[in-house]
Amino acid sequence: MTLTTTSRPTRSASGAVVPVLAFAGIVVAVMQTLLVPVIKDLPQLLNTSPSNATWVLTSTLLSGAVATPIMGRLGDLYGKRRMLITSLAVMVVGALISAFTSALLPMIVGRTLQGFAMGAIPLGIGLMRDMLPREKLGSAMALMSSSIGVGGGLALPAAALVAQHTDWHALFYGAAGLGVLSIGLTLLTVPESPMRAEGSFDLLGALGLSAGLVLFLLPITKGSDWGWSSATTLGLFAAAVVVLLLWGLLELRVAAPLVDLRTTARREVLLTNLASIMVGVAFYVVSLVLPQLLQLPTATGYGLGQSMVVAGLCVAPLGLTMMFTAPVYARLSARYGPKVTLILGLLIIAIGYGGGLGLMSAAWQTVVTSVMLGAGIGLAYSSLPALIVGAVPASETGAANGLNTLMRSIGTSVSSAVVGMVLANTADHVGGVAVPTMHGFRVSFLIATAAVALGLLLALFLPRPNRQAASQLRASSEEEANLARAEEVLRGFRGRVLDADGAPVARAKVTLIDRRGRQAGATLSAEDGSYVLAVPAEGPYVLAARAAGHGPHASSATHAGDDRPVDLDLSLPGEAVTA
Numbered sequence: 001m002t003l004t005t006t007s008r009p010t011r012s013a014s015g016a017v018v019p020v021l022a023f024a025g026i027v028v029a030v031m032q033t034l035l036v037p038v039i040k041d042l043p044q045l046l047n048t049s050p051s052n053a054t055w056v057l058t059s060t061l062l063s064g065a066v067a068t069p070i071m072g073r074l075g076d077l078y079g080k081r082r083m084l085i086t087s088l089a090v091m092v093v094g095a096l097i098s099a100f101t102s103a104l105l106p107m108i109v110g111r112t113l114q115g116f117a118m119g120a121i122p123l124g125i126g127l128m129r130d131m132l133p134r135e136k137l138g139s140a141m142a143l144m145s146s147s148i149g150v151g152g153g154l155a156l157p158a159a160a161l162v163a164q165h166t167d168w169h170a171l172f173y174g175a176a177g178l179g180v181l182s183i184g185l186t187l188l189t190v191p192e193s194p195m196r197a198e199g200s201f202d203l204l205g206a207l208g209l210s211a212g213l214v215l216f217l218l219p220i221t222k223g224s225d226w227g228w229s230s231a232t233t234l235g236l237f238a239a240a241v242v243v244l245l246l247w248g249l250l251e252l253r254v255a256a257p258l259v260d261l262r263t264t265a266r267r268e269v270l271l272t273n274l275a276s277i278m279v280g281v282a283f284y285v286v287s288l289v290l291p292q293l294l295q296l297p298t299a300t301g302y303g304l305g306q307s308m309v310v311a312g313l314c315v316a317p318l319g320l321t322m323m324f325t326a327p328v329y330a331r332l333s334a335r336y337g338p339k340v341t342l343i344l345g346l347l348i349i350a351i352g353y354g355g356g357l358g359l360m361s362a363a364w365q366t367v368v369t370s371v372m373l374g375a376g377i378g379l380a381y382s383s384l385p386a387l388i389v390g391a392v393p394a395s396e397t398g399a400a401n402g403l404n405t406l407m408r409s410i411g412t413s414v415s416s417a418v419v420g421m422v423l424a425n426t427a428d429h430v431g432g433v434a435v436p437t438m439h440g441f442r443v444s445f446l447i448a449t450a451a452v453a454l455g456l457l458l459a460l461f462l463p464r465p466n467r468q469a470a471s472q473l474r475a476s477s478e479e480e481a482n483l484a485r486a487e488e489v490l491r492g493f494r495g496r497v498l499d500a501d502g503a504p505v506a507r508a509k510v511t512l513i514d515r516r517g518r519q520a521g522a523t524l525s526a527e528d529g530s531y532v533l534a535v536p537a538e539g540p541y542v543l544a545a546r547a548a549g550h551g552p553h554a555s556s557a558t559h560a561g562d563d564r565p566v567d568l569d570l571s572l573p574g575e576a577v578t579a
Contacts, residue, residue, distance in 0.1 A: 016189040017128070017131065017132070017190050018132070018144075020185045021124040021128065021140075021144055021186075022147050023147075023182055023185065024088065024147075025121050025148060025150075026154070027088070027091075027117075027179055028118060028120045028151065029150065030155040030159075031064075031091065031117060032060070032064075032148075032151075033155045033287070034155060034171050035159075036155075036291070037164070037308050037312070038171075045168060046104045046107060047104075051225050052104055054221075056108060057111075058218075058221045059112040059115065061412075062115065062213070062214055062217055062221075063115030063116055064115035064116070064409060065213050065409045065410070066213055067087070067116040068121070068402045068403075069403050071086075071120075071122070072123065072126070072400070072401060073202070073402065074201060075122075075123045077200075077201060078196075079192050079193065079196070080123045080124075080192075081190055082192065083123055084127070085183055087119045087120045088120060089179075090116045091113065091116065091179050092183070094112065094114035094115075094116070095172045095175040095176035095179060096110075096176050097110030098111060098114070098172040102169075110172070121144065121145070121401070121405050122402040123402075125141050125144050125401045128141055128144060131193060133524050141389065142382030142385075143326040143382075145382050146322040146325065146326055146382055150322050150323045151319065156312040156315050157309060157315075160308040195511075202251075202258040205254060205257055208246065211247075216237070216240035218236055219240075223421070224420050224421050224424060263392055263400065267462075268390075268462055269388065271458050271459070271461055272387040272404065273407045274407070274455075275342065277407050277408070277410055277455075278454050279408065279455055280409065280415065281412070281414055281447075281448065282349050282377065282448045282452050282455070285445065285447065286353075288416065288419050288444070289419070289441050289444050290311075290366050290370065291312070292436055294306040302361075302438040304363050314366045314370065316370075318377075321370070321371050321374025321375050322374045322377060322381065325374070328379075329378065329382040338383040338386035338387050339383070342383035342387065343459045345376045345378070345380030346455050346456040346459060348372065348375055348379065349380065350456070351376070352372035352375075357442055357445050360441065380455075381408075384404055385401055388401055415451075418447060423436045426439050426443065427440065492521075492533050492534035492566070493512070493557065493566050493567075494531065495568040496525070496528070497531060497547070497569075497571075498529060499571070500572070500573060504528050504529025505529050506525060506528075506529060507524050508531070508547035508550070509523075509545065510522065510545045510570065512542075513542040513544060514539065514541055520535065520536055520541065521534060525545075525547075535559045538560055539558065539559065541556070541558070542554050542555070542556050542557075543555050543557060543568060547572060553571065555568065555570060
C-alpha cells in the first residue's frame with residue numbers, strides 16, 4: 001500500500017483540533033448508552049415483545065462493528081475528515097428517524113444508522129497522527145481513545161434525567177443536536193489530512209467482513225434469547241467461521257485489501273488487538289452491574305434503592321476519570337512507553353474489580369469503584385492507539401485503528417452476552433419478575449477480573465516499540481521532542497524546507513517513504529524550516545514535502561545505514577539540494 005498526498009494545500013491545524021475531535025468521539029459514544037435508562041420500558045414504548053425490542057440495541061452494535069474498519073479504510077483512501085463528517089451526518093439522520101417514530105422497524109433503521117458513527121473514533125486518531133506535532137500526539141490520541149468511555153459514562157446520568165422528566169424521544173433530538181454541533185465544529189476547525197493511501201476500495205472485502213461480523217456478533221448478542229446450544233446459534237457461529245476464513249484468504253490475495261492481514265498478524269498489532277478485547281470486556285461489566293445494583297429496591301436486602309438519575313450520577317465518575325487520565329497517561333507514556341502504561345492500567349482495573357467485590361453495600365462505595373476502574377480503563381484505552389500507530393505505516397492508520405476499535409466492540413459484545421447470561425441464570429424470580437442477585441453481580445466482577453488477567457498476560461508479551469516510533473509517540477513536551485530530534489539526527493535525514501526564494505517554510509509536512517512505497521516516518525518542519533527524520537534501515541528513500549500555500553515536492557535519496565546523517569534540503573517548489 002502506497003502513501004501519497006493530495007495536491008491541494010490544507011489549512012494548518014489549530015489548537016482546537018484535539019478538543020473538537022475528542023468531542024466528536026464523545027458524541028459518538030453517547031449513542032451506545034443513550035437508551036440504557038429506558039431499556040426495561042422499550043417493549044411497552046414500542047408496543048412489541050421484549051425479544052423484538054432488543055433489536056433496538058443489537059442493531060446499533062452490529063452496524064458500529066461493521067462500519068468501524070470500513071470507515072477507517074475509506075478515510076485512508078479519500079480523506080479522514082471527509083469520512084468523519086460523513087459518519088456524523090449518518091448518525092444525525094438516524095437520530096432524527098428515531099425521534100419521529102414509536103414503531104419498531106423505523107426505530108431499528110434509525111438505530112442502525114446511529115451505529116455507523118462509531119467509525120469516528122479511528123478517523124479522529126488518524127487525523128491526529130497526520131497533523132499534530134509529536135509533543136502533542138500522545139495525550140491527544142489518549143483523549144480520543146478514551147472518549148468512547150467518557151461519552152458512555154457521561155451519557156448515563158444525562159439520559160436518565162431526560163428520560164425521567166420528558167418524553168423519551170427527546171433523547172434522540174438531543175443526540176441529533178450534538179451531532180450537528182460536532183459537524184459544525186469539525187468543518188470550522190479541523191483541516192483535511194493530506195495523507196492518502198493509493199489504491200481502490202476493496203468492496204468485496206468489505207462485504208465479506210460485514211457478513212462475517214454480523215454472523216459472529218448476532219448469536220453473541222441474541223444467544224441468551226435463542227439458547228446457546230440451539231441450532232440457530234451454533235449454525236450462525238459455524239457460518240461466521242467459514243465466511244471469515246474465506247474473507248481472510250481473499251484479503252491475502254488482493255493488492256489493496258480492506259485490512260492488511262500481514263500487518264495485523266505482526267506480534268505487536270495482534271497482541272494489542274487481543275488485549276483490546278479484554279479491556280472491552282472489563283469496561284462493559286461495570287456499566288451493566290452498578291446501575292442495576294444501585295436501582296434495585298432495598299427490600300431485596302442488597303439493592304441500594306437509588307433513582308435512575310442518582311444511579312447515573314454514581315457511575316458518571318467512570319467517564320470523568322477516564323477524561324482526566326489522558327494527560328496523566330501522556331506523562332507516564334513519555335517516560336515509560338505505552339506498553340508499560342497498558343500494563344499499569346490493567347493492574348489498576350484488576351484492583352478496582354477485586355476491591356469492588358467488597359464495595360457494594362452503599363452508593364458512595366460504587367463511586368469509589370467507578371473512579372478506580374475509570375483510571376485503569378482510561379490508561380489502558382489511551383495506550384492502545386499509541387501501540388497501533390507505532391506498529392503500522394501512516395497509510396494504514398485509519399484501517400488499523402478501526403480494526404482495534406472493532407476489537408473493543410467485540411469485547412463489549414462478549415461482555416454483554418456473558419454477563420447477561422450470568423445475571424439471568426443467578427436471578428431470583430419474584431412474582432414472575434427476574435431480580436438479579438448479589439451472587440450474580442460478584443460473579444460478573446470475577447469474570448471481568450479474569451479478562452483483565454488474560455489481557456495483562458498478553459500485554460507482558462508485547463515487544464518494545466522501535467526507536468523511531470518511541471521518539472514520535474513518547475515525547476510529551478517541547479524539550480523532550482527536541483531531545484528526541486537530537487538523537488534521531490545520528491541516523492537519518494536532516495535539512496531544511498525552503499520556498500522558491502530560499503526562505504524557510506515552517507510546519508511543512510515531510511514524509512519518508514521506503515522502497516516498498518510505505519511510510520517510514522513523518523515530521524513537521526520547525527520555525528526555521530529544519531526537519532529531522534530517522535531511518536529504520538539502510539536503502540533508498542523518497543522524501544515528500546508539502547505545506548499550505550506551496551506545491552508538493554518529492555526527492556529520492558539513499559541512506560547507508562550508518563550513524564552519519566544525510567543532509568537534504570527540500571525546496572517548495574524546486575529541486576532538493578544534497579549537502
